[in-house]
Amino acid sequence: VALGVTALAVRVVGDSGLPWDLLAVSLLLLPLGAAAGASVRARRHSGRLLDAGAEALALSAVLVLGLGVLTLVLGRLPDRREQDLVVPAAAGLAVGALAHPWLRRRISGAVARRTAPGVRTPAAVLDAFGERRARAVPLEELLLQLAEALRADLALTGVDVWTAGGGSLQRLLSVPHRTCRVTTLDPDQVRVLRRAGVAGEAWLRMWLPALLEGREDVQVRLAPVGYGGDLLGLLLVTRRRDGERFGERDERALGEVARRLALTLHNRSLDAALQATLDDLRTTNDELRASRSRLVAAADAERRRIERDIHDGAQQHLVALAVNLGLSRQLLREDPDAAVELLDEVAVDLKETIAQVRDLAHGVYPPLLREAGLSEALRAAAARSPLAVTVDVGELRRYGADLEAAVYFCCLEALQNAAKHAPDAAVVLTAREEPGSLRVMVTDDGPGFDVAAVRDGQGLQNMTDRVGAVGGVLTLSAAPGAGTRVEAVLPLASEAATTPAGAGA
Ligand SMILES: Nc1ncnc2c1ncn2[C@@H]1O[C@H](COP(=O)(O)OP(=O)(O)OP(=O)(O)O)[C@@H](O)[C@H]1O
Ligand SMILES: [Mg+2]
Numbered sequence: 125v126a127l128g129v130t131a132l133a134v135r136v137v138g139d140s141g142l143p144w145d146l147l148a149v150s151l152l153l154l155p156l157g158a159a160a161g162a163s164v165r166a167r168r169h170s171g172r173l174l175d176a177g178a179e180a181l182a183l184s185a186v187l188v189l190g191l192g193v194l195t196l197v198l199g200r201l202p203d204r205r206e207q208d209l210v211v212p213a214a215a216g217l218a219v220g221a222l223a224h225p226w227l228r229r230r231i232s233g234a235v236a237r238r239t240a241p242g243v244r245t246p247a248a249v250l251d252a253f254g255e256r257r258a259r260a261v262p263l264e265e266l267l268l269q270l271a272e273a274l275r276a277d278l279a280l281t282g283v284d285v286w287t288a289g290g291g292s293l294q295r296l297l298s299v300p301h302r303t304c305r306v307t308t309l310d311p312d313q314v315r316v317l318r319r320a321g322v323a324g325e326a327w328l329r330m331w332l333p334a335l336l337e338g339r340e341d342v343q344v345r346l347a348p349v350g351y352g353g354d355l356l357g358l359l360l361v362t363r364r365r366d367g368e369r370f371g372e373r374d375e376r377a378l379g380e381v382a383r384r385l386a387l388t389l390h391n392r393s394l395d396a397a398l399q400a401t402l403d404d405l406r407t408t409n410d411e412l413r414a415s416r417s418r419l420v421a422a423a424d425a426e427r428r429r430i431e432r433d434i435h436d437g438a439q440q441h442l443v444a445l446a447v448n449l450g451l452s453r454q455l456l457r458e459d460p461d462a463a464v465e466l467l468d469e470v471a472v473d474l475k476e477t478i479a480q481v482r483d484l485a486h487g488v489y490p491p492l493l494r495e496a497g498l499s500e501a502l503r504a505a506a507a508r509s510p511l512a513v514t515v516d517v518g519e520l521r522r523y524g525a526d527l528e529a530a531v532y533f534c535c536l537e538a539l540q541n542a543a544k545h546a547p548d549a550a551v552v553l554t555a556r557e558e559p560g561s562l563r564v565m566v567t568d569d570g571p572g573f574d575v576a577a578v579r580d581g582q583g584l585q586n587m588t589d590r591v592g593a594v595g596g597v598l599t600l601s602a603a604p605g606a607g608t609r610v611e612a613v614l615p616l617a618s619e620a621a622t623t624p625a626g627a628g629a
Pocket of ligand 2: 581582583584
């Protein structure tokens with residue numbers, strides 16, 4: 125129709141021979157178009173053809189209008205000489221009409237950049253998104269820059285950006301601000317959006333009509349922001365209804381912006397995940413460092429205690445024994461009876477010293493634990509307690525020395541705490557191996573205490589550190605009037621690789 129109308133107008137005004145041929149071609153195109161309409165494959169492209177047709181019709185209208193104005197200005201149809209100029213004039217008009225939108229975009233873009241020099245092109249903003257130093261800039265700030273750039277570059281009136289995840293939509297940006305009641309996407313919408321390209325009003329009316337609410341007086345385009353088959357967000361832009369129609373170039377540009385925005389959002393989420401992991405690692409590292417220094421301090425304190433015990437206890441006894449032995453030697457000749465009496469005393473002292481040295485050794489690393497393992501050592505520790513302790517540990521196998529020591533000293537401290545702070549309580553000590561872990565519990569029905577209020581006291585901290593050092597977790601459950609339960613769960617995953625405490629003994 126466009127071709128036919130143009131040909132007819134040129135023919136009437138310009139009396140040129142060529143337009144008859146064009147008219148014939150245009151008439152031939154009509155049945156061809158009708159025939160193509162019967163084919164499903166060809167119909168798939170009809171939308172694009174109709175767009176092209178509409179543009180051709182608009183161009184033809186410009187030409188007809190131009191030739192009409194020419195005739196009006198002359199006040200008559202062109203004469204023979206002037207008719208030669210009609211075709212070149214029509215060609216000039218066509219070139220002008222075709223170049224107009226492109227020129228307008230260029231010039232208004234340049235003017236916008238002049239008047240708002242801070243605003244960059246969308247591509248420049250997106251380039252900046254990808255740079256390492258831009259990672260510290262909040263996403264909202266970058267999106268705002270992108271919105272400004274898009275507005276200037278594509279002559280838009282509004283830009284909205286959402287992130288999508290788990291079926292919910294979260295709006296990151298709305299320029300200019302407007303309320304929006306869309307906050308969720310159903311699975312069908314997500315599925316369709318994942319596959320959709322840049323979509324217009326008709327598509328939105330079908331799939332996301334709520335996004336069109338309040339946007340009846342503008343042109344709308346929606347670009348889904350997807351990465352690797354996942355829908356990460358939505359980019360919606362609007363332009364005045366009486367402005368230039370959104371064309372293929374605009375949609376291509378929007379699609380490209382959405383694609384690069386997807387990459388940025390994806391990288392940002394990776395960055396955030398990495399940051400969270402790093403924060404976790406940092407916290408764990410700090411905790412480990414604090415725990416290690418506490419263990420070192422505890423080891424130093426323990427060493428000083430042993431030194432003191434040896435100095436004040438065993439050493440004094442041994443010195444006394446040496447003196448008494450010397451005395452006995454002297455007495456043997458002078459007063460044998462007194463000597464025998466003194467030697468009996470020495471024997472008693474010697475036994476006491478042996479007992480003291482054994483107690484000392486118990487505090488360092490109990491020989492029973494090394495030789496017989498946890499079950500025996502825990503039973504012996506319970507037997508030494510002044511309280512009634514029920515031991516239910518079965519026959520535990522051997523574990524690494526670190527793990528056995530951690531369990532043993534934890535139970536020892538828990539038993540000591542019960543004896544100190546819950547003197548009339550009944551205590552139950554249990555230990556069970558579960559798949560992949562060893563669970564140990566010391567429970568008493570004493571007065572309990574407020575866990576949150578505990579300030580001083582080294583025992584609980586030592587227990588936590590010891591269990592933590594072998595990768596386990598210590599849980600303290602207590603409440604005033606409700607007894608106390610200390611529970612340690614220790615992982616056994618790497619147990620096979622560690623040497624049992626008794627292996628070398
Ligand atoms: N079984 C228990 N029953 C009641 N209160 C307890 C029990 N175990 C611990 N507590 C409370 O928790 C506090 C801290 O215990 P923790 O073992 O850390 O210190 P402590 O026993 O007072 O001193 P130490 O440093 O010699 O162990 C205790 O002072 C006590 O108030
Ligand atoms: Mg204690």
